[in-house]
Each structure stands twice: as C-alpha cells, then as structure tokens.
Amino acid sequence: MSDLARWARGSRPVFTLYLPTMPFVFFALFPLYFMFVTSFKKNAELYDVNAVPFWIGRGVTLGHYELLSRDTLFWSWFVNSLIVSLAATVISVVLGVLAAYPLARLKFPGSDSFGVAIFITYLVPPSLLFLPLSTVVARLGLSDSLWSLVVTYPTFLVPFCTWLLMGYFRTVPKEIEECAMLDGCNRLQTLVKILLPVAIPGVICAALFAFTLSWNEFLYALVFVSPAELKTMTVGVFSELIRGDIYYWGGLMAGACIGSLPIVVAYVFFLDYYVSGLTAGAVK
Amino acid sequence: MIDQQRGRSMPLRSLDREVPEIAVRGDAQPRALTDVLVRDTTVAYAFIAPAFFLLLFLVAYPFALSVWLSFSDARVGEMGSFVGLENFQRLLTSSIFLQTLQNSIIFTALALSAKTVFGMILALLLFRIGMFKRLIRGAVLLPFIVPTALSTLVWWWMFEPLYSVVNWTLKALHIVSRDVPWLPDPYLAMFTVVLVNTWRGLPFFAICLLAGLVAIPREMYEAAESDGASAMGRFWYITVPLLKPVLAVVILFSTIFTLADFNIVYVLTKGGPMNMTHLFATYSFALGLQGGQISQGAAVSLFLFPILLLVVFVQLRMVRKSSTYE
Numbered sequence: 001m002s003d004l005a006r007w008a009r010g011s012r013p014v015f016t017l018y019l020p021t022m023p024f025v026f027f028a029l030f031p032l033y034f035m036f037v038t039s040f041k042k043n044a045e046l047y048d049v050n051a052v053p054f055w056i057g058r059g060v061t062l063g064h065y066e067l068l069s070r071d072t073l074f075w076s077w078f079v080n081s082l083i084v085s086l087a088a089t090v091i092s093v094v095l096g097v098l099a100a101y102p103l104a105r106l107k108f109p110g111s112d113s114f115g116v117a118i119f120i121t122y123l124v125p126p127s128l129l130f131l132p133l134s135t136v137v138a139r140l141g142l143s144d145s146l147w148s149l150v151v152t153y154p155t156f157l158v159p160f161c162t163w164l165l166m167g168y169f170r171t172v173p174k175e176i177e178e179c180a181m182l183d184g185c186n187r188l189q190t191l192v193k194i195l196l197p198v199a200i201p202g203v204i205c206a207a208l209f210a211f212t213l214s215w216n217e218f219l220y221a222l223v224f225v226s227p228a229e230l231k232t233m234t235v236g237v238f239s240e241l242i243r244g245d246i247y248y249w250g251g252l253m254a255g256a257c258i259g260s261l262p263i264v265v266a267y268v269f270f271l272d273y274y275v276s277g278l279t280a281g282a283v284k
Numbered sequence: 285m286i287d288q289q290r291g292r293s294m295p296l297r298s299l300d301r302e303v304p305e306i307a308v309r310g311d312a313q314p315r316a317l318t319d320v321l322v323r324d325t326t327v328a329y330a331f332i333a334p335a336f337f338l339l340l341f342l343v344a345y346p347f348a349l350s351v352w353l354s355f356s357d358a359r360v361g362e363m364g365s366f367v368g369l370e371n372f373q374r375l376l377t378s379s380i381f382l383q384t385l386q387n388s389i390i391f392t393a394l395a396l397s398a399k400t401v402f403g404m405i406l407a408l409l410l411f412r413i414g415m416f417k418r419l420i421r422g423a424v425l426l427p428f429i430v431p432t433a434l435s436t437l438v439w440w441w442m443f444e445p446l447y448s449v450v451n452w453t454l455k456a457l458h459i460v461s462r463d464v465p466w467l468p469d470p471y472l473a474m475f476t477v478v479l480v481n482t483w484r485g486l487p488f489f490a491i492c493l494l495a496g497l498v499a500i501p502r503e504m505y506e507a508a509e510s511d512g513a514s515a516m517g518r519f520w521y522i523t524v525p526l527l528k529p530v531l532a533v534v535i536l537f538s539t540i541f542t543l544a545d546f547n548i549v550y551v552l553t554k555g556g557p558m559n560m561t562h563l564f565a566t567y568s569f570a571l572g573l574q575g576g577q578i579s580q581g582a583a584v585s586l587f588l589f590p591i592l593l594l595v596v597f598v599q600l601r602m603v604r605k606s607s608t609y610e
Contacts, residue, residue: 013414017409017412017413018413018415020405020409021406021413024402024406024409024424025420025423027483028423028427028483028487029423029426031427031435031442032426032427032430032435034438035438035441038441047447049447053449053452054449095334095335096335098331098334098335099331099332099334099335099336101331102328102331103332106324106325106328107324108324108325108328108329109325111328114332116600117339118335118339119596119599120592121339123592123596124343125541125565126544126546127544127545127564127565127568127588128347128350128585128586128588128589129343129346129347129350130569130585131350131353131568131578131582131585132346132347132350132353133342133346134573135346135349135353135578136341136342136345136346152342154338155338155339155343158335158339159339187324187331215431216430216431216432216433218431218432218433218547218550219547219565234433234434235433237433237434237437238434238551247444249444249447252437253437253438255434256434256438259434260431260434260435263429263430263431264426271418271421271422274429275421275425278425279491279495
C-alpha cells in the first residue's frame with residue numbers, strides 16, 4: 001500500500017476515532033493543567049473575576065512555591081511522605097514475595113484458606129478499619145509518629161503485592177526452579193537466586209504500586225498523625241494551607257503540583273508497569 | 285480457582301522431583317514423599333508467617349475490635365461496656381444516618397453507571413486507536429495515578445463559589461447569567477462529588493475493559509462480519525457477552541471502593557451541605573473521631589461489611605465457575 005493510500009484510509013479515523021476521544025483526554029487532563037497554571041499565577045490575576053482563567057496573562061510568579069517553602073513545613077511533609085512510602089514499600093514487597101511464593105508453588109494445608117484471606121483483605125477498604133486501627137495504633141504507642149503509617153500501610157499493600165506477585169510467579173515455568181533444587185538449593189535460595197531474577201518485572205510493578213498507594217494515602221495519615229511537622233504530603237497540603245476561612249489557593253495548587261510530581265515522573269517512565277499492575281488487580 | 289489446578293498438579297510435581305533420590309533409596313519411597321511434603325509445608329508456613337501475623341494483628345484483630353466497639357458504648361480513650369444492638373438501633377432511627385444511607389446508594393449508583401458507560405465508550409475508542417496510542421492511553425490514565433486528596437483540591441478550586449472556572453466559562457458562553465452554587469447547593473454538591481469520583485475512577489474502568497477487549501479473538505468479529513452482522517450487532521452479540529466477566533469483576537471491585545470513598549467527599553464538602561453528601565466513611569469519621577463516639581462510628585463503617593462480603597462471595601464464585609470451563 002502506498003503512503004498516499006494509507007493516508008487516505010487513515011484520515012477517516014480522525015473524525016470517527018480521534019475527535020470523539022478528545023473530550024475524554026480533555027476531561028482527564030484539564031484539572032491537572034489548571035492545577036499547574038494556577039500555581040504560577042500572581043494573586044492579583046488569580047482573584048480577578050474578570051481575568052481569563054485558562055492561561056497566565058499578567059506574568060508568571062514563583063511566589064506560591066516560595067510561600068510553600070518559607071512559611072510552611074512543606075519539605076518536611078515531602079520527606080515524611082518519602083520515608084513512609086519507601087519503608088512501607090520495602091516491607092510490603094518483601095512480605096508479598098515471601099507469601100506469594102508458597103501460594104503460587106506449594107501445596108500445603110490451609111493454602112486455599114490463606115489465598116481467600118489474602119483476597120478478602122485485598123478488598124477491605126481503609127475506611128472500614130480506620131477507627132479500630134487508631135485504637136490499636138494508640139495502644140502500641142505509635143500515635144503521632146511516622147511508625148504508625150509504616151506499620152499500617154502494609155495492611156493494604158501486602159495483600160495487593162501478594163496477589164499481584166502470585167499471578168506473576170505462576171507465569172514463570174517451574175522447571176528452572178526444579179533444576180536448581182536438584183542441584184541442592186533450598187527453597188529460599190531458589191526463590192532469591194532463580195525465581196526473583198526472572199520475576200523482576202513483577203517485583204518492579206508491585207513496588208511501583210506500593211509506593212504510589214503509600215504516597216497517595218490520605219485517611220490513615222490524617223487520623224494517626226496530628227503534629228504539623230510529622231504530617232505527610234497529602235495531609236499537610238490539605239490541612240495546613242487552609243487556615244479558617246483563608247484559602248491559599250496558589251499555595252494549595254503549588255503543593256498539589258509538587259506532591260503529584262514524583263508519582264507522575266515514575267508514571268512517565270514506567271507506564272507499562274502501571275497498566276499491567278492495574279489490570280492484574282482486577283482482571284486476573 | 286487456581287488452587288484446584290494446583291491441587292491436582294502439586295503432589296505429582298513433588299514426586300517428579302524426588303525421583304532420583306527415591307531411586308537411590310529404593311525401599312524408602314513412601315517416607316521420602318512424606319518428608320518432602322512435610323518439608324514443603326514447613327517452608328510454606330515459614331514464608332507466609334510474616335504476612336499472616338501482620339494481617340492477623342492489623343486487619344483481623346481491628347475488625348474484631350470494630351465489631352466489639354459497635355456493640356459497646358465506648359468513647360475515645362475508654363473501652364466501654366456491652367450494650368447490644370443499641371448503636372444500630374440509634375443509627376437506624378437517626379435522620380442523618382438514614383440520609384447517609386440514601387446518599388451512599390445514590391452516589392454509588394450514579395458514579396458506577398457513569399464510569400461503566402463512559403469507561404466502555406473510552407475503552408472501545410482506545411482499542412481502535414493506532415497513532416499516538418501510548419500518549420493517549422497515558423494521558424487518560426493519569427487521573428487514577430495522581431494523589432486523590434491533592435487532585436480533589438483543584439476540583440474544589442474549579443468549583444469555588446467566587447472564582448470558579450466552570451462558572452466563568454458558563455457565563456462567558458452565556459449559558460447561565462449568574463454563578464451556579466456548585467458546592468453550597470445540596471443536589472449540585474452531590475453531582476460534583478459524583479463527577480470527581482467519575483473523573484478519578486474512569487481510567488480504571490477504561491484500562492481494564494481495554495484489556496478485556498484485547499483478549500477477545502479477532503476471528504469472532506471476522507466471522508460475524510462475513511455473516512453480515514452490523515457494527516451494533518457485533519457489539520451486542522460478541523463484545524458484550526465476552527466482556528461480561530471482566531465487566532462484572534470491574535464493577536464489583538469498584539462498588540466497594542466507590543461506596544467506601546472518603547477522600548473526595550472529605551476534601552470537597554466534608555459531608556455537607558446539610559449532610560447531603562455524607563457517605564459511610566465520612567460520617568463514620570465525623571461521628572467516631574470528631575464527635576468522639578467511637579462506638580457509633582464503628583457501627584457506621586460496619587455497614588460497608590455486608591457489601592464487601594457480597595462482592596467477595598460473587599467474585600470467588602465467578603472465578604471458580606470460570607476455572608471449571610478451562
């Protein structure tokens with residue numbers, strides 16, 4: 001087929017396909033674009049009801065970002081989110097790998113029940129358990145410390161990682177492990193030296209999702225931690241930039257931008273992992 | 285489920301692996317097999333133990349505690365004593381709770397319908413798109429990835445009473461002449477939280493349904509086409525029936541997480557105006573933490589549990605059924 005013919009055939013989808021897709025793309029991206037634009041707008045323009053809100057007409061400012069760095073504990077929240085998310089991710093991926101391996105490979109009494117239990121806890125929404133968990137956290141003496149989050153985030157991350165990795169491990173042929181075991185490796189060695197290197201994409205996927213879910217978590221962080229300097233990103237931006245009736249909209253949007261940035265960067269680099277993790281969660 | 289297949293293949297596999305050893309030992313065959321099974325069981329339990337105890341202490345125990353709290357008169361900081369069904373009786377006669385119940389049903393029904401219909405349309409479009417495939421898929425998926433609590437802030441700003449960009453646009457296009465009270469009006473507030481929930485959840489539907497569409501064999505469509513089926517006919521008689529399992533899982537999955545939504549409602553309306561957007565999670569938060577009545581709060585959040593059970597039950601049944609056809 002010549003290029004011209006291909007182009008002629010290809011131009012019809014512009015109207016039947018690309019044009020109808022545009023509203024969806026616009027709907028998905030406009031709020032994020034608006035967040036970005038607002039964060040660079042001067043207050044005079046921001047609070048002028050007659051100014052066109054879609055772009056920046058009267059000069060760009062970094063004032064909102066300065067306000068965030070200077071007058072709030074923004075960077076502490078950022079670091080807190082980073083610490084909690086990294087710690088929770090490492091814990092969850094390790095526990096997930098360990099639990100997924102026997103569920104995918106071994107037959108043992110109670111394996112079915114444990115599989116179902118993992119599945120149920122995977123579906124338990126955090127809003128079902130936050131009240132009793134706050135009691136448990138208080139009794140463990142972890143209230144108002146980052147530990148409360150490092151310990152509780154794995155409650156929803158471990159089931160997710162286990163479920164995802166279980167599916168992934170099953171796709172790896174078991175023959176390669178059997179060879180290693182015949183050569184005298186024990187189960188742990190086989191898992192670490194043989195299965196994990198092959199299953200690296202699954203592990204990356206689990207880690208990315210665990211990190212994203214921890215970074216985005218809001219309810220537990222809101223309930224378990226109240227001192228301003230210990231808050232995570234999501235809670236800090238929301239609760240410290242709204243003082244009574246005063247809303248620092250520019251600052252809120254600047255905080256939302258930087259708060260979303262690490263996830264968006266990871267997303268751009270690992271898009272395919274996100275897509276496969278997302279569908280694995282529901283379709284498998 | 286997968287476990288059944290494992291059940292069939294597992295003992296055989298252990299036997300395979302032990303064949304050389306058994307051959308050497310000769311008469312010790314049965315003992316070798318039991319050895320391996322015992323060893324595997326120990327290993328399995330050792331591997332699972334950390335996850336098991338974590339989930340026992342931080343999911344199962346809190347859940348039991350939640351049930352106890354809902355049958356007690358506990359307040360924040362004190363254990364309280366058993367009061368039977370009093371909390372539930374009080375809730376079922378409380379107008380705010382009944383309002384919350386009604387809101388939850390309306391919210392979930394509207395958001396789920398919107399996500400299913402538009403998710404389906406979007407999936408069908410994405411399926412056929414060839415050029416800029418990655419770029420468009422990536423863009424459409426973005427709302428699901430960014431932190432909800434933060435992205436809801438921009439929706440709040442977009443519907444802010446005085447400076448709303450939505451109102452600005454509607455006024456500029458002369459569709460309305462005065463500001464629309466998106467968040468102060470109870471019905472419009474419900475519309476707004478449903479809209480934001482749809483914005484966030486749509487990518488999940490679209491991407492999962494897209495994965496389902498990709499899995500449908502092309503030959504089916506070719507056969508139908510050569511039999512003269514129209515595009516609409518192919519959609520209703522091939523796509524929909526074959527997509528049903530995926531659709532069911534996605535809807536069930538989303539039912540729980542839509543019903544249990546906290547972030548969007550808490551950030552946008554805090555349950556107001558006049559409790560017209562309270563959901564189980566936000567009302568439970570308001571009662572249990574802000575009001576200090578932890579027993580009542582626990583009772584409210586427990587209303588999520590029957591729906592959770594139902595979803596788990598249906599989903600497990602579906603997985604079992606599909607594996608018997610394999």
